Amino acid sequence: MSLLDLTLRNVRRNFRLYTIYLFSMITGVVIQFTFSSLMYNQDILAALENRQNFQTGVRIASVVMFLFIILFILYANSFFMRQRKKEFGMYLLYGMNERQITRMFFYETLFIEAVSLLAGMILGGLLSKLFGMLLMNLMRYDQVISLSFPIQAVGSTVALFLLLAIIISIQTYFAVRRVQLIELFRAKEKMEKPIPSSKAMALLSLFLLGLAFVLIGSGKGSAAWQEYTTASLIACTVGIIGGTYLFFRQFAGWLLQAVNRRKRYYEGNTLLWTSSLRFQMRSNTLNLTFILLFSSVIVLLTCFVAINYAVQFEAVGKNLPNDIAFESRESATNEKINRIINDSGHDIQYHRTVEGLAAEPRSAMDEAFENPDYFTPDILLVAERTYNEIVALRGDNQRVQLERNEAVALSQGTDFAKTFEPGRQTKFNVMTGAETGSETALHLIEQKDYAFLGWATDPVTSMVKKPAVLVISDETYQGLKGKADVKSFEIYQIRDAERAEELSRQLHALVTATPETYYSSFADVYSKQIEGSALMLFASAFLALIALFALASVIYFKQLREATEARHQYATLRKIGVGNGEMKSVIRKQLLFVFSPPLALGLMNSWFIIKTYILDSVKDFPNLTGMVWGIMAVYFLIYTLFYLSSTNLYYKIASGEHA
Template sequence: MSLMELTLRNVRRNFRIYTIYLLAMIAGVVIHFTFSSLMFKEDILSAMRNSANFQTGVMIASAAIFLFIIFFILYANSFFMKQRKKEIGLYLLLGMSESQVTRMLFYETIALGAVSLVSGILLGGLLSKWFGMLLMKLMEYDQTVSLSFPIEAIGTTVAVVLAIAVIISVQNLVMSRRVQLVELFRAKAAMEKPPRISAWLALLAVLLLGEAYGLIIAGRGSYMWVNHAQLSLALVAAGIIAGTWLFFRQFTGWMLLRLQKRARYFEGNQMLWTSALRFRTRSSAMNLSFITLFSAALILLTSFVAINYSVQFTATAANLPNDIAFESLGSGKDKELDQLIRSSTEHPVTDYRALEAIRVTPGTGMESAFENAEYFETEPLLVPQSVYQAFIEFRGDEERVQLSGNEAVALSQGRDMSVSYSRDDAPAFPIQSGSNAIELSIVALKDYALLGWASDPLTSMSKKPAVLVVTDEVYNSLRQGGAEVRTYHIYEIEDAGNAEQLSAQVHAVVKEANPNAYYSSFSDVYSKQIEGSSLMLFSAAFLAVIALFTLASVIYFNQLREATEEQRQYSILRKIGVQHRHIVSTIRKQLLFVFAPPLVLGLLHSWLIIDSYILESVQGYEHITGIIAGTMLAYFLIYFLLYSSAVNVYSRIVNRKP
């Protein structure tokens, strides 16, 4: 019998054993083809306003997804090979060489790879249409996505499958050469010793996690974070990492030990599942710790990008509150630009206003008035309170100010939240206007923009005007003293988000007349921000689901391996009269004890950080809590599905004859 015939016979005879491994490979191909085909779909590319950036983003995300696919399939193959050690040992005993065994395994990989390639591409093509429509909906584009199988995506998927086949073959070769023949037959006989449990180390796990949680809940305004930020960060990181590891290495073992000392330990099936778990705590501690920490990081990432997407529409409007705004270039150019803007039939003008401001020179650093001062122009603009109030009323915003004397409000847009000062604590901000010098008292820093970021159709945002609102008396006094007065023309137009072409025309005229003149357009940023945040959300969610599925699968495959090793023990239990329902109940409790702690700790780690730091920065968006709840619910469902599947497969394995 040739190696090829032996390979095909093995696949047919043991197809049930190959099912889990085959499904893992099909899942990897489906994921890769689904995502990579989005990069080559003409329907999607034609709708994109920044297709080059989109393709680059998808390419980077595809590389990250490919790494997780490799990890997932290699782990599945490792599980698959461990299940076949006895079979491989028999082949070697019968005289087959290691190279022949390796070739046989390579043929099996190619056969399974071919099946997974065809199946994965067909399923991936269907899913790519659905995901493409979802992406278009996220970007708010009314674009139909057709069912297609881009040849470029097929080519990259074939290359990926071949690469996986080669990597798996190398893994199989290493595994078969690294283990001695006698070990292949005794692979299942090795029994792990339970670790030594210390009540003090179990208590230390609780203290470390409690210390980290306490610092997180205290928030950024607490004494430790304000005065010792780096130390606080180090304590939180050390507490969560070390506390999580000790939780799985010592605290869970201590809990199991306490259960064994209970008077009711021998009642029901408690003895069966606790004794089995005690022998697994040493080997599973590192895996469960890594899964917990990485899962928490993934939930944080997904929640952050989901929040970023949900506030992007509002944030873009806050960053660029004016549809088109530019600095006066003289009566001739201003008239030309006015005619150009009003001649647009697709974007008719709905409102026009002129804003007058005084440009001054600061007498001190800008940091006292503007947070992240490097993003602002170095020469502030003064606007009178009455003009500011008129703009507020027109926009319908609730950002009124009431000033007197030399009081001023800094429009420090981009802060997490606005802040007000009492008269005694208000920072002094000296300014110079011509020969006049005055010291303003900054009574408030507002997260608000009167003039938005300067923008460019190609490079998006550049700098923000630094605007100070002062009393009408201060403003008029400086104006009459020969201050440098600037005028800004502000237009509101219909469908401003899609006015890229009009913006490019106006921008060209402005920069031709004065390259340093201020120009701002909502459309210059809107499409880039929405497309970028949509792709980031789509990619992060896709990656997070794959990563969580991969990490949960580590637990899944570990439990199936343990099920194979415990077949004989469960066979003995059946022979001495333990009923089937008691065995199933034991398996459920045993696996719940393995699946639940990473789930609970991962959710707890991430929720505390999200609640204390992210939600605090985006107050006023009520729907964000629902987004985070949805993210965590998806995380829970993935683990629950794998837990349920593991219980069913575990039960079937232990009920087979060893």
């Protein structure tokens, strides 16, 4: 019999065992092909303003996904090799060498991958259309996505999975070569020793976790973080990592010992499911610790990206409150710009001309503006009446009322707006008039998170600088007007401003023909910000699902491996009269003890950080809390499905149904 004949016979004989492996492969192909198809889909590329950035982002995400796929499939492969070590031992007894076994396994892998590629690319093509529509919906583009199978996506997927077949064969060769023949027959008979547990160490694990949660929950404005930042950071890190490790290493073992000492320990099936767990905790500790910590990070980052996407639409509006704004040019140029806007199909909703006074700061900019590097080095002084008129026109509740030398700094983008109480107001000096050199002392009563003029923009580079604006009283403005250079600005609000990229390119060329002239357009930033945040959310959600899938699979395959090793123990239980229902109950309780702690602690870690440091900072968006709970519900659902699948397959393996 040739190796190829033996390969086909093995696949037919072990088909039930290979269904899990086949599912893993198909999942990998679907993910890889779906993302590759999106990168080359012409309908998607036609709708985007930033095609190059999109393709670069998808390419990076595809590489990261493929690395996860490799790790997941290699872990699955190690499980199947352990399942078949007895079979390999028989081949060695019959005179086959390691190279022949590796070649046979390579043929099996190619066969599985051929089936996976065919099925996976068909499913991936269908899903790429669905996910393409989802991506367009996230970007708020009305673009029809057709079903396509780009040749570039087909080629890259086939090449990557051929590379994976070679990697699997190398892993198989070295794994078979490392193991002695006698070990192949006794590989499933090794038993672990239970870890001696200490009540003191168990309590220490709870103390460390509690300390971390208290510090996180105190918030970044607390004394612990303001005065002892480094110590608090170290304490949180040690508390979470050390507490998690000790929780699985000591607390879980101590809890099982406590259950063993109960008077009713021998009633029901408690003895059956707790006894085997005590022997498994040694090998499960590192796995469960890593899974819990890494999954917490994944959920945290996914929630952060989702929140960033949700607030992005309003954030762009805050950064650029005017659809088009520019420093006035000569009347002929202004009229030409007005005609271009009227002829563009973007109806003008309103047009206002406003003015301000040019000034130079004589005080440190950071006294009035947070992150002063984002602002222009010169100051624009705007009259209280002019500012309030524009605010009323926008329908915003941001009016000011000033007296004498009072001023409000428009520090848009600040984390925390400030109001300075009488007697504690910050003094800010400005110089007006290059020739007269008149210096004026203003008293800042408020630092407001609001923009009168938005970021200066460019159709290519997007946001450039923010005008540094101080709102001053009408009385002070009139007193300074004769001593300062007056600047006028044209402000337009138009229909469908987010689709005005071409209009913006025309206007930008006209306005900036004079260097250093202020120009701002909502369209210059909207497409880049929304496309970027939508792609980041789409890719991160996909990556998070894959990562959680891979992490849950680690527990999944670990439990199936232990089911194989415990098969003879369950056979003994069946002989002494333990029925199928009782065995299923034992398995469910045993696996619940393994699956539930990473789920519960992971969600708790993520929620504490998200609630304290993200949700509390964006209280103006009440729907975000529901979105975070939705993401956590998906996390819960994934682990629940793995738990249910594990209990079902664990029973089949342990009872001998899955030979």
